[in-house]
Amino acid sequence: xxxxxxxxxxxxxxxxxxxxxxxFDMYYKPLCMFALKxxxxxxxxxxxxxxxxxxxxxxxxxxxxxxNIKAYLFGAVRNNALYFIRKETKFRFEEIDNHVQKLxxxxxxxxxxxxLKDRLLKQIEQLPPKGREIFEAIVFKGMKYSDVAELYGIxxxxxxxxxSRSLSKLREFLHILIFLFS
Numbered sequence: 001x002x003x004x005x006x007x008x009x010x011x012x013x014x015x016x017x018x019x020x021x022x023x024f025d026m027y028y029k030p031l032c033m034f035a036l037k038x039x040x041x042x043x044x045x046x047x048x049x050x051x052x053x054x055x056x057x058x059x060x061x062x063x064x065x066x067x068n069i070k071a072y073l074f075g076a077v078r079n080n081a082l083y084f085i086r087k088e089t090k091f092r093f094e095e096i097d098n099h100v101q102k103l104x105x106x107x108x109x110x111x112x113x114x115x116l117k118d119r120l121l122k123q124i125e126q127l128p129p130k131g132r133e134i135f136e137a138i139v140f141k142g143m144k145y146s147d148v149a150e151l152y153g154i155x156x157x158x159x160x161x162x163x164s165r166s167l168s169k170l171r172e173f174l175h176i177l178i179f180l181f182s
Contacts, residue, residue: 005069017057024053027070031077038081038164048084052076085164127166134159135166 011019028049035045052073124132130152137143137151138159145163149156 131166
């Protein structure tokens with residue numbers, strides 16, 4: 001560990017808020033750019049990075065840092081971004097389910113439902129083959145990331161990445177679908 005990092009960690013352990021400010025000032029922009037790899041907007045990326053620093057301070061997790069603080073921060077941002085994606089994904093599918101249920105209660109003509117369903121399925125079919133298979137396994141079959149990884153002989157991180165990319169490609173279509181139902 002570099003002397004600078006040792007000094008920062010030692011000062012954090014003493015409760016020195018200025019050391020947290022130094023870390024924040026030094027890593028905020030690079031961490032936001034890194035978080036943008038996972039989310040769609042700079043606002044979401046900034047929220048994730050800010051939450052990471054708040055958690056670092058509130059949980060006193062800096063006392064567990066025994067190696068590179070930069071690697072620790074980037075790992076924490078990645079984990080927070082993936083958690084955000086999981087929460088967001090769950091919310092979006094619940095939102096779609098609610099719209100579909102509302103439509104069925106309002107007795108939308110079946111041909112309109114069929115047309116909308118067909119359009120969504122066509123969008124899914126246009127996904128890259130591996131991404132589509134992973135998406136379908138998670139969404140339609142309800143499989144866990146670890147089960148999908150085992151099925152295809154790939155890492156869990158690859159599954160998460162492929163799933164996230166598929167959601168990104170479908171996101172524009174899903175917003176249109178939700179708009180039509182509103």
